[in-house]
Amino acid sequence: MRTLVISDLHLGCGITPGIFAGAVALAGLLAELARGPLRIVLNGDTFDFVAQEPYDASEPPQLSGRVPIEGALSTGILDIFAQALAGRGELLFRVGDHDRELAIPAVQNLLRGRMSLGPAPHPRVRFAPADLPTHLRIGGARVVLTHSLVHRADARDRWLARNLLNPLRREFGVGLADLLRPDYAAAILTTLAVNPTAARHVFREPPGDAAWRHLRGLDALAPALRLADALTRAGLTAHEQDVMTRALDPYDGGGTHDRALDTARLKLFRAALAGHGAPGGPARALCADERTTAQTLARQGRAAAVIAGGSHAAGWSEVDGDPTIVDTGAWTWLVDLPRTTDDVAAWQRCLDAWQRTPRIGGRPGLPAPMRTCFTGALLEPRPAGRGTVLALVEWRAGELLRLHERVLPAP
16 A cells, blocks of 8 residues: 655644645645555644634534534535545545644544544554654555654644734735744744735724733733844834834824835845755755754664655655655745845845735736645555655646655665
């Protein structure tokens, strides 16, 4: 049985059209691979529950999965997964940062029901927790799966999403900033730079969080977003910091427009997007921290390879003597940015494009900065338990491309 590992679909965002971009591509890929039994591993963030917070307080917490899962029905992806099971396949949902609700039995029952499998446990549908790696043995080779190789402050991210990004996206739209998840701080900082007026309105209506009850809206950002530090790191002068802060503060009288605000917004925009540019090719090089984490996981599991996601940027690392490391990338829209060395005019054009894109979602006339790169890890066992072939694959224009490939030996 072949195994396909994909991650970060972010199905069921709702409110605004979703950031999932691969309905047609995923149908084509699975049709290509499911000619025989296929194990599909969804390695976290298959659904986006964080984009729906806060939930309806009148509903029990276990029903909070209804909106993202029912929102995913419109893509047809759940039907495609059910069809793969009908072909003697298997389906493994690994819980990620954005879909921790998948660990709730009632949510699992709901998902199986929406896949026309009935609410009871299915022998070929499994759920794996976020905090423990999954160990597979394929063709005798050992492989470790984890959602992400980078530790994220989950509680802080959810606070930022619930109290800042989600209200902004519901009321005004945050456009291309939605594509920066899971980096919520960057998503919010760019939104502040693109539309500070919208932020003023959201900050004026504090949610039911204790930090907002005792502090003014803008002051509540200090522990969560670290706005003052962000403005300093962006290189704003003292005057620009003052102007930018006043532009965001709902309790400030504002006053006449200061041209320093335009400079401050552009500086903040560029700084918030640092590190989010597209890699030089379909697969990026993994950073030292990612490699260290992967090496630890491989050593603990005596594994020849580690497969992860979470970064939204496909990656591959192949060094003799070390485990092969794969980042499977994302099935969302991705955003292209100017190079860090590009001039101010290029970044100003980019900021203008973001301002013209309050909402996204796969409709005709998408802005030029958006693109897709549909990637995953494919594991194919060799005969007689002689290891497995691991490949980083991309589905492009109806064709399966092998970007990198390596034989993993059986111990």
